[in-house]
Amino acid sequence: MKLDEIRDNPGARKARMRVGRGIGSGKGKTAGRGVKGQTSRSGVAIKGFEGGQMPLHRRLPKRGFANIFRKDFAVVNLGVVQTAIDAGKLDVAQVIDAAALLACGVLSNAKDGVRLLGEGAFTAKANFTVAGASRPAVAMVEQAGGTVTVTEGAAKAAESEAVPGVEPVTEA
Numbered sequence: 001m002k003l004d005e006i007r008d009n010p011g012a013r014k015a016r017m018r019v020g021r022g023i024g025s026g027k028g029k030t031a032g033r034g035v036k037g038q039t040s041r042s043g044v045a046i047k048g049f050e051g052g053q054m055p056l057h058r059r060l061p062k063r064g065f066a067n068i069f070r071k072d073f074a075v076v077n078l079g080v081v082q083t084a085i086d087a088g089k090l091d092v093a094q095v096i097d098a099a100a101l102l103a104c105g106v107l108s109n110a111k112d113g114v115r116l117l118g119e120g121a122f123t124a125k126a127n128f129t130v131a132g133a134s135r136p137a138v139a140m141v142e143q144a145g146g147t148v149t150v151t152e153g154a155a156k157a158a159e160s161e162a163v164p165g166v167e168p169v170t171e172a
Contacts, residue, residue, distance in 0.1 A: 071112040071152075073132055074098070078140055079120015080106055090126075092146075097129040113152055116141075 019031035033040040048055045081101075084090045089104035098110040107114070113131025118140050125145035131152035138148045 071131075073113050073115040074107050074109060074111045075115050075117055076101060076106060076130075077117050077119035078122035078137055081126075082120060082122045082124060085124045085126070092124050092126045095127050095129050098131075116148065 019027040022028045098114045101107045116130045116133040116137040118136030122140045127147045129149045133148050141148050
């Protein structure tokens with residue numbers, strides 16, 4: 001076989017249909033667009049349009065809302081962190097935070113902070129500083145002899161406990 005003998009398989013390449021080129025072509029005159037009407041003409045954009053009938057997306061009821069200020073946390077399971085510690089990528093002597101998890105390759109994007117979850121086995125004595133942590137994750141880290149410092153929830157808790165300028169209501 002030579003380079004000039006190489007061919008595509010039969011039917012691998014199909015020429016596009018040339019429309020509007022006479023009645024003998026099978027797609028002449030109206031070029032498959034039918035007769036008259038909005039879609040027979042150029043410049044048509046009718047994605048949700050139903051011919052004047054109330055469109056489906058407007059007929060169905062709407063529920064809830066999407067909070068545009070909602071924080072998107074990067075989720076890390078303790079089992080993955082333990083694997084990184086065993087591989088020597090993470091140093092347990094240092095505080096494990098978003099920067100450390102990014103540097104060792106456990107995370108590719110820290111997003112709005114790191115949330116620690118208790119999936120998998122964890123035995124290392126490590127100290128974490130994260131934006132959020134589940135109760136099982138905190139229990140597993142403390143059982144192994146480490147600590148978890150939560151930065152995101154702590155700020156909210158302190159804010160809700162004492163609001164400046166507002167006296168607590170006491171019944172007399």
